[in-house]
Amino acid sequence: MKQMEEKIFREFLEKKGCKLTKERAAILSEVFSKHGHFDPEDLFFKIRAKGMKASRASIYRTLQLLLECGLVEQVERVDKHAHYEHIFGHKHHDHLICLKCGKVIQLFSEKLSKLQEQLCKKENFRCVSHTFEMKGYCEKCRAR
Amino acid sequence: MKQMEEKIFREFLEKKGCKLTKERAAILSEVFSKHGHFDPEDLFFKIRAKGMKASRASIYRTLQLLLECGLVEQVERVDKHAHYEHIFGHKHHDHLICLKCGKVIQLFSEKLSKLQEQLCKKENFRCVSHTFEMKGYCEKCRAR
DNA sequence: TTTATATTGAGATTGATTCTCAATTACAAT
DNA sequence: ATTGTAATTGAGAATCAATCTCAATATAAA
Structure with a gap:
């Protein structure tokens, strides 16, 4: 059950002719590390804090992919910037x-x-x- | 019936200790000039095109006031920037x-x-x- | 190894929105 | 009318999330 999201993401990427690089994997893992809202800037620092690395550019690019394959949902903008949450394995709410x-x-x-x-x-x-x-x-x- | 929105706005402003200046009136009138979505940049140019004047700063400030008093509603962001529609006289949908x-x-x-x-x-x-x-x-x- | 393609990241750029602040306006009190 | 007080304005600067650029790098197939 665990890492199911990784399987889904990899298959999605393959279908597009893309690869699951270590940056994308780091982003995915951070996104699914706990439930709740987050924003791209959050991710950037948390990924660093865990000794992994991904540039802002890669974070924005990867979030786009995660939206496309339905693993992540965009929450309406609360203040001025976008928020997201992962949805795989959670009831819609x-x-x-x-x-x-x-x-x-x-x-x-x-x-x-x-x-x-x-x-x-x-x-x-x-x-x-x-x-x-x-x-x-x-x-x-x-x-x- | 006509100019009802101006009455509402003026009363709202007075309650706040604010005035219905000509800039605010110009913005209000443009907002209610036709039904449909619009964005702040739209307003800026349309107001100019009609021979009136209001700075971007005033437009953003006034939109805030119009939201506050419920004459205008913010529509979900379609692309990257905010859109609005006036709602007075229209059922919510x-x-x-x-x-x-x-x-x-x-x-x-x-x-x-x-x-x-x-x-x-x-x-x-x-x-x-x-x-x-x-x-x-x-x-x-x-x-x- | 060579070739082709995908990917990355640092930094520049964009663009909507907000902020700054000196000049202006409106109006109440004298 | 004049003065005082508070609200308002606008030009341009500042902010800041998001996107773009492009040379360097990684990956995989031939």
């Missing part, structure tokens, strides 16, 4: 984002999934991905 | 986006609004904006 403290609350809703299906059916639309995010103030922050 | 032909289907769902409220209540979250978009294939395009 949506987000509540606090505008004050930046906290991201994950949301799992069966009802929402059902509703989505209904809405698509009505329009005869085949959905391949969706984004649902609410911005506002979390419990703590709304109490001023 | 979500989008289905066809990946093949680019068609954007507007979506109005009472159920979705209700569900949103429920979800926020559960987390004690005060929602100020949301994004819900599904990407996939529209009726025509899914038939290959």
Whole structure:
């Protein structure tokens, strides 16, 4: 089960005529090292901190590939720069984002999934991905 | 009915101890001159083209104010820069986006609004904006 | 080994957005 | 009207994430 994502990534790359280099492997491993959001700059430093290396350019390039093959998802921009999260092995979820403290609350809703299906059916639309995010103030922050 | 948005904006500004200057009025008027998405750079040139003036700085500052008072909504970033649409006088809607032909289907769902409220209540979250978009294939395009 | 192709990284570049701050404006109080 | 006070403006500088450039390097096949 472990390293399943590496297998998926390698196969995806091969199909494209690309290779799983040590930089790409380092990025992949860091991305999957724990669950949660991250941004490219994060990755850059964490990879260094672990004694591996990858340039910013490679990080941006590799994230693009990871999006393409569906191992990573782009989260809506919270402030000014992009955030990502890996999705392989995790149930899809949506987000509540606090505008004050930046906290991201994950949301799992069966009802929402059902509703989505209904809405698509009505329009005869085949959905391949969706984004649902609410911005506002979390419990703590709304109490001023 | 016309210029209703100006009344709303002025009252909002007054409450903040701010004024409806001619620059702010020019921006407001341009924003409401037609329906559809726009970006700050657009505004900058269109305002000039109409013989009015406002600096980029003022445009960005004023858009912030318009977001604050709810007259304008930020649309999810399509490419790299922010897009907006004015919402006063228009029902909120979500989008289905066809990946093949680019068609954007507007979506109005009472159920979705209700569900949103429920979800926020559960987390004690005060929602100020949301994004819900599904990407996939529209009726025509899914038939290959 | 030779050849061809993919990949990398340092640094430059881009471009949207934000910031700075001196000059200007609006308006209330005298 | 004049003065004082606070809000506002704009030109250009600064910021900073993201992208691009391109020579050097790695990889794999012939």
